[in-house]
Amino acid sequence: MFDSLVDFLKTNIDELNGHELQISNEFKEHHNKDSKYIIKNWLFSSPEYRKWRITRLDGGKNIQVFNTVAYPNFDSELPILGADILWFGTAKKLLAILDYQPLIQENKYLEKYCSSLGMIKKKYSAFDNNKMKNIYDSKKYFSPWVIICRGNKLNLDRDLNDVFHAFINNYLNLNKSNPVNQFLNLEEIKINQIKYDKYSFEKDPADKLFKSFFGEKWTKKFINKFLFTLNNEIIL
Ligand SMILES: C=CC1=C(C)/C(=C/c2[nH]c(/C=C3N=C(/C=C4\NC(=O)C(C)=C4C=C)C(C)=C\3CCC(=O)O)c(CCC(=O)O)c2C)NC1=O
Numbered sequence: 001m002f003d004s005l006v007d008f009l010k011t012n013i014d015e016l017n018g019h020e021l022q023i024s025n026e027f028k029e030h031h032n033k034d035s036k037y038i039i040k041n042w043l044f045s046s047p048e049y050r051k052w053r054i055t056r057l058d059g060g061k062n063i064q065v066f067n068t069v070a071y072p073n074f075d076s077e078l079p080i081l082g083a084d085i086l087w088f089g090t091a092k093k094l095l096a097i098l099d100y101q102p103l104i105q106e107n108k109y110l111e112k113y114c115s116s117l118g119m120i121k122k123k124y125s126a127f128d129n130n131k132m133k134n135i136y137d138s139k140k141y142f143s144p145w146v147i148i149c150r151g152n153k154l155n156l157d158r159d160l161n162d163v164f165h166a167f168i169n170n171y172l173n174l175n176k177s178n179p180v181n182q183f184l185n186l187e188e189i190k191i192n193q194i195k196y197d198k199y200s201f202e203k204d205p206a207d208k209l210f211k212s213f214f215g216e217k218w219t220k221k222f223i224n225k226f227l228f229t230l231n232n233e234i235i236l
Pocket of ligand 1: 055057065067068069081082083084086095097098099131132133134135136204205206209227
């Protein structure tokens with residue numbers, strides 16, 4: 001499940017002249033004791049994106065996860081692309097969150113870089129939702145058009161693929177249009193990307209899940225050295 005999303009991304013990153021970066025074996029593929037939970041990770045970089053990571057967790061019938069984050073270079077004020085797609089098998093629940101995660105909440109910035117999500121979600125009624133529970137603050141690094149779907153994956157398979165493809169294509173087109181920075185300078189962009197990692201580190205509910213499957217030690221390393229690497233940066 002979700003492997004086609006990984007393949008789709010890899011093809012697109014390839015077309016951006018992206019290259020895969022080496023990551024340590026324990027992150028590349030890691031199994032829990034009885035191999036019921038297997039996590040795989042990929043890390044890429046391209047001329048326009050300093051870091052693009054992909055995570056797949058295969059927990060068989062219990063849980064399936066696809067997670068990806070693309071960080072533009074520090075000289076681009078474009079939003080960070082974020083997608084978190086989870087299938088909870090026992091409850092038969094899909095949770096999909098897709099967003100062009102804004103570096104600032106200024107209306108003109110949001111309108112310029114994030115509002116096209118509105119056109120995508122309008123086409124797919126199951127994804128036309130932006131109501132979050134209280135894990136994250138919807139005004140911090142989320143756009144007003146964040147795409148959220150909570151539903152039964154069995155009948156959403158096609159739509160999920162279509163939405164994801166539109167979500168990626170549209171984001172890449174934003175970059176291809178080569179917009180001139182209008183809101184942030186290089187220093188501010190860097191600070192906001194650091195703050196994004198710090199905020200995500202603080203709020204991400206995934207750590208409980210990883211700790212229960214893979215233990216405390218591995219999880220701590222994974223979060224600091226793969227997921228949110230800027231968390232340890234000091235903002236002067
Ligand atoms: C590999 C890492 C990784 C995993 C496995 C992960 C899982 C994860 N994300 C969650 C929620 C969530 N995840 C997000 C959003 C995001 N989360 C993101 O990692 C990104 C990039 C976005 C942005 C699009 C939000 C908004 C929620 C809460 C959903 C809600 O409010 O209902 C939850 C709680 C689900 C629940 O019980 O309701 C888990 C377990 N998060 C991770 O980072």
